[in-house]
Amino acid sequence: MDVIAELSGLIGADAVLTSKSDLDAVTEDWRGRYRGPALCLVRPANAEQVAAVVRCCARHGVPVLPQGGNTSLCGGAVPSESGPAPVILNLARMRAVRSIDPVNSTMEVEAGCVLATVQEAAAAAGRLYPVSLGAEGSCQIGGTIATNAGGTSVLRYGNTRDNVLGLEVVLADGTIWSGLYGLRKNNTGYDLKHLFIGSEGTLGIITAATLKLHPLPTRHAVAWIGMAGPADALVLLTRMQERCGARLSAFEMINRLQLDLVVEQVPGRRSPIETPADWHILIELSDNSEGDTLDAELQAILEDAFGDGLLTDAALAASDAQRHAMWEVRHSVSEANKKAGVGLTTDCAVPLSAVPTFIDAATTAVQALVPGLPAIVVAHLGDGNVHFIPFFTFGAWNAVADREALAAAIRHAVNDEAARLNGTFSAEHGVGRVQLGEMARYKPAAELALMRAVKQALDPQNLFNPGRLLPSG
Ligand SMILES: Cc1cc2nc3c(=O)[nH]c(=O)nc-3n(C[C@H](O)[C@H](O)[C@H](O)COP(=O)(O)OP(=O)(O)OC[C@H]3O[C@@H](n4cnc5c(N)ncnc54)[C@H](O)[C@@H]3O)c2cc1C
Numbered sequence: 001m002d003v004i005a006e007l008s009g010l011i012g013a014d015a016v017l018t019s020k021s022d023l024d025a026v027t028e029d030w031r032g033r034y035r036g037p038a039l040c041l042v043r044p045a046n047a048e049q050v051a052a053v054v055r056c057c058a059r060h061g062v063p064v065l066p067q068g069g070n071t072s073l074c075g076g077a078v079p080s081e082s083g084p085a086p087v088i089l090n091l092a093r094m095r096a097v098r099s100i101d102p103v104n105s106t107m108e109v110e111a112g113c114v115l116a117t118v119q120e121a122a123a124a125a126g127r128l129y130p131v132s133l134g135a136e137g138s139c140q141i142g143g144t145i146a147t148n149a150g151g152t153s154v155l156r157y158g159n160t161r162d163n164v165l166g167l168e169v170v171l172a173d174g175t176i177w178s179g180l181y182g183l184r185k186n187n188t189g190y191d192l193k194h195l196f197i198g199s200e201g202t203l204g205i206i207t208a209a210t211l212k213l214h215p216l217p218t219r220h221a222v223a224w225i226g227m228a229g230p231a232d233a234l235v236l237l238t239r240m241q242e243r244c245g246a247r248l249s250a251f252e253m254i255n256r257l258q259l260d261l262v263v264e265q266v267p268g269r270r271s272p273i274e275t276p277a278d279w280h281i282l283i284e285l286s287d288n289s290e291g292d293t294l295d296a297e298l299q300a301i302l303e304d305a306f307g308d309g310l311l312t313d314a315a316l317a318a319s320d321a322q323r324h325a326m327w328e329v330r331h332s333v334s335e336a337n338k339k340a341g342v343g344l345t346t347d348c349a350v351p352l353s354a355v356p357t358f359i360d361a362a363t364t365a366v367q368a369l370v371p372g373l374p375a376i377v378v379a380h381l382g383d384g385n386v387h388f389i390p391f392f393t394f395g396a397w398n399a400v401a402d403r404e405a406l407a408a409a410i411r412h413a414v415n416d417e418a419a420r421l422n423g424t425f426s427a428e429h430g431v432g433r434v435q436l437g438e439m440a441r442y443k444p445a446a447e448l449a450l451m452r453a454v455k456q457a458l459d460p461q462n463l464f465n466p467g468r469l470l471p472s473g
Pocket of ligand 1: 204
């Protein structure tokens with residue numbers, strides 16, 4: 001029996017899709033840059049069906065590509081152009097919020113649950129699931145765990161790894177490992193969940209998770225600020241951390257080009273401040289205090305900073321609508337950039353103190369390759385994570401003779417500067433296929449060898465997402 005017929009027998013013909021229209025939607029990435037053929041798309045209903053799919057694919061030697069919301073920005077969730085076509089395994093049918101324990105501050109969810117649904121369910125129970133990013137309306141919790149997603153609240157709450165207490169995972173031999181512990185302390189040997197968090201679908205299929213929740217903030221103070229440069233932004237960040245402590249929930253930075261693209265490309269978005277500025281900061285304070293103390297606190301800090309010449313302009317959100325409008329500008333950056341042209345997204349992190357040097361050095365390095373090329377900068381500044389994005393119009397990009405070679409040279413130029421400053425080329429998006437060359441270039445040989453040993457132990461047949469994350473040895 002061929003693999004498609006066998007899969008249909010195992011999980012039902014209606015859960016095994018092979019038509020062109022079904023496959024078109026899952027074989028191309030969100031930005032339309034990477035695509036490759038798939039054998040079929042399977043949509044199992046539970047972990048037992050996932051296990052049956054994995055066992056069947058193992059018997060037939062067919063690779064399994066787990067796919068969440070397909071919002072990966074590094075080509076991690078779609079097949080390669082060459083090599084054996086995989087079975088794409090999508091968990092969208094496994095989207096239940098199984099339980100919420102407000103006293104333990106945990107929730108158990110199936111991996112196909114969309115991130116925004118998780119946030120809403122937690123909020124309805126008076127709790128916060130803090131991981132937040134522009135794709136939260138479509139990415140799945142399983143995808144965010146598999147990529148250890150970061151986003152805009154890492155400064156206060158950590159990244160996804162810090163907010164996962166337990167996992168259920170289908171292993172390469174079809175075993176269902178149930179590690180759905182809701183414990184904050186559990187020193188019983190290797191903490192296996194951390195192997196799967198950030199493994200980008202290469203070690204197992206995450207089917208459910210126990211998430212760590214936090215008190216739901218009831219008060220928010222949000223401001224949009226214009227500044228002369230990243231060095232001033234770091235002075236303000238340090239000052240705010242000293243004065244506000246854990247109430248500082250977000251400190252995001254974009255440059256003028258990024259704001260201009262959002263305003264041009266995304267209907268309804270406008271600059272929150274009147275005075276043009278080269279650099280823009282979005283700050284949020286949040287807590288559970290009574291009254292308007294947060295707004296007053298933020299206003300006092302901004303007035304001091306203005307007096308010290310750190311700011312050129314600032315707007316404090318005066319209502320929830322204004323607060324949401326400011327965040328919508330920030331969350332629209334990827335959509336704007338996709339519409340406007342071709343941005344070569346990089347994903348570096350450097351020590352915070354090195355951010356201004358990194359941005360200057362990356363600018364110089366890229367302009368040595370393509371004189372005058374502008375760069376978008378989007379930074380989760382509080383985390384030292386800078387997306388430095390050399391930007392081409394569609395026309396300029398199409399005129400490049402060898403686009404692949406130029407893109408690689410530009411990425412190396414930027415990532416070399418991060419490496420020189422003791423940084424990383426991959427802070428939050430993952431490695432996928434786009435950063436495979438960078439893994440080979442920057443990752444120490446001993447680390448690669450350990451990673452290959454882990455892969456060999458957990459997936460000796462190289463069944464899960466081959467050709468992603470780990471460069472061939
Ligand atoms: C507009 C926009 C904004 C974004 N902003 C951010 C941001 O601020 N921070 C950030 O970190 N990322 C960001 N991203 C990238 C992306 O949203 C995240 O990487 C997200 O975590 C991917 O989730 P997904 O469900 O779409 O996974 P997919 O893209 O479908 O898959 C990503 C990887 O995870 C694997 N995978 C998916 N589900 C599973 C599973 N159940 N078990 C095992 N492996 C699995 C896939 O094989 C693939 O390797 C953004 C993307 C967009 C489009």
